[in-house]
Amino acid sequence: MNSKSLLTKRKNIFIKFRYLFLLLGGVLLLLPTISPGEVPSNLIVFLGRLHPLVVHFPIVLIFLALFFELITKANILKVTSNIIGILLGLGILSCLGSLLFGFFLYYTGEYSGDTLYQHYWGGVFLTVLMALTLFLFLTYQKEKSERSYWFYFLALFSANVVLVYTGHQGGSLTHGGEYLTQFLSKEKQTQIIWEPKPIEEMLVYGDVIVAFLDKKCMSCHNENKSKGGLILTTYEDLVKGGKGEHATLIPNSSEESDIFRRVSLPSNDDDFMPPEGKPPLSQNEVLLLKWWIDNGADPNLRLTEASSNPEIEPLLSVYLTELEQDHRRRFYEKLTTESLIQSLGDPTNFELKIDPFDEKSVSLSMTFPPTKFGDTDLIGLKTLFPQISKASFIGSDITDNGFYYIGQMASLNELYIQQTQINGEGLAYLSNLEDLEILDLSKTNISNGNLLHILRIPSLKEVYIYETNISKEIIEAIQENRTDLKLHLERGKLF
Template sequence: MSFLINSGMGENLPDIITFFGRFHPIVVHLPIGFLLLAILAQFSTKWPKFSPLKAFVSHLWGLGALSALLAVVFGYMLSLSGDYDEETLFLHKWSGVVVLITSLLMFFLSKKYENFNKIILSGLVVFLFGTLTYTGHLGGNLTHGSTYLLEYAPNPVRELAGLPPKAIPRKKVTTLDSADVFLDIVQPILDKKCVSCHNDSKKKGDLLLTSHQLIIKGGENGDIVIPGNTESSELFRRITLPEEHKEFMPTEGKRPLSETEVELLEWWIEHGALSNGIVTQLNPEKETLATINSYLGLDKNNIFNKVVLPPKKELLDSLKQSGFVFNRLMRDNHYLEANFSLSENAISNSIIDSLLQLKDQLVWLNLSNVNLKDAHLQKIGELENLVKLDLSRNAISDNGIEHLSKLINLESLNLYNTQVSEKVFDIVSKMTRLKTIYLWNTKVNDSVLKQYQSENKTLKVIFERDSL
């Protein structure tokens, strides 16, 4: 059984082992389901009306034992990566083995000894249920961290569990003069996007991101942050790789850092990766200052700092029937993303009229390839809260785009594969918040584009297919 003790082969682990090991989170649900059904059936047969279940009990125990064996094997393979807290992993591994042995014993007893001592049998079932629950809890700790389950529990519950009281949250920043560069900007970004995989219970790459000291310490491959040098900082390289790259962070299935979050981490590293310091004392440039203000919710003109009322359900239902797909963008507000590009219907004036009733809530709108015309854009230009607008693959021209000049909150405009020309630059110059515009496969002249880019560094113009 020594193979169950030695783990942590790390980077020398063959890919095939990692491949099968990652099936553990899927397979592990099978023994939970089968064994819970077996436990329920085992106790139910005490009542005459459930006696027909006796014919199935041994089969359930057998399926539970077989799937538990698969879960143990795949779990062992996964443990070899060495990315987990050793003590918790040890307990999880061996409690899983106990579940396997007990379920095999129950299968054997139910198959061969139907008249086995009922008290001992009931005791084994209760023991198995407790061990199964404990094993699952440890697995959750390995995946999400040991405090995940009780992270938001009231302090009396935390005290019973042996956890310290909840930390008093930092006061909300009200002015930049009170904003700490690490505690109010960097650490919250890492906590939100990175710490779930790099904490005390789950140390991917032997890397912890729970404090400044541990960030600077780095992981198994050395330093991840080189103060003053983003190009040599592994952390920055990982978060700016293409999402499909195998080394991209966060890993697949987790939400990547936003452009704003990447910009702020880049600025922090370039300015020495400080452990503390008031933002205003670091003399950030005007653009960086605006980004920090926006991130901290101090920009009064930022649309996301305003609270909007929920939309009418009847209106949303009607638009959904027309072909719209809606996503709520914020948990504590009612801003919406609307996507019509997946609809089989063409856009119409009546649909746009209905959409105007969401002008307060609508901030992202995708009207790609919906047979949009210049005339439609007059009403689209009334959606004053739009931040992101995709009009690609439509036969629209400069005349239509002129109607959008009043969209003062617009930050991203996609005009790929439309009929706009270089005249569009005169129009978008009125959009003071515009950061990105997509102009590949349009009538924009290449030389005019290059001249415009040289004169306007703040607007990112995407003029090639790979960037779409």
């Protein structure tokens, strides 16, 4: 069979099934009118998450068709019309597959908003345009006229333009609206340049001691959480000390200063700080702390003065290199987190704050006075799910269906969901959260049976059930099974 008869047969097949394509296209056009399910089945979630994999096929096929057409036109390499025709046909089929799996992903409710609809309609238009491109390609193969070729080429080129637009919208859904352009403008570039502080302006306490206390101690010793009554956020707080019988800081005497004694004890000592599970101070950091205390613990001592001291100069030269690298890393981590927060616009029903002790972490809380915040509002926060370490939904409209999304906040450490209408059915979705330690269910409709779901959260340490109807028998049963888990019947802290 010659090439001409093959093309004729291909065209006849396309014409024969054109009504099927129209019917399928009509169904796809109706898909956005179907609302996402409240809690999608596991099969729907699985199929939906195939979309990011399948969507790469039309990207490659459509780009290749244009690339082969260009190099053939430029006489660089001769690519047969059969190959280009196959690429166009497979391109249409892969577009249809991407739309179908994309709808399943939309149906899970994991994505929503204007960007989603722009991405979807871009995919629909791309599929229609590819069908037109194939039709014009077959027409050109039959007529072999210059006019029909340029109609076909214009359609193929337009399909690639739509492909770029649709792909960008898809990337914006996953990474945020400014993911592609955030480093292009000169204005943004001036914001992302990190410049180290001049050494002549640096202080031993403010720029060195505070740096490692901030990194390894202040998460447990700050205004909101002061273990042992000790706060380390300011020099005055450090001097004031905590509730212990030993003074926290005694200038000129590291041996009598409890802060040095604690960090220099053997790691298996009960008084050693930080506690197990937290990174301890390095040997250099311990020696720097000792030197600073023994030399007066002056908060205004400049680094240049300390560097001239032969006792401390070798330690500083090593530590300053590490400190500069750490400052640079934290600067860009904070910049990335700020960019993600800014991509959400200016919300009125919730607040987001970057953790001052971990620039990758974000705390989420409801605004006051409270405004409506429900399960669907969680979907819009999806790009920040990996960063959310603390979440407070006190008094919100969150239901048990919302736990499906909360369970995707992989870094979640504290969850406050007091005064909501939950009954605990959705707590099972939290079983994969490896860092969740605090859960407050006070003043909710949590039932005895549903509370047992907390036994499947191995990292959980504290659960508050103040003013709930949990029976004494269930409390005793949980405590027997999880001796490491503390159930509080009193009111917890508000966050």
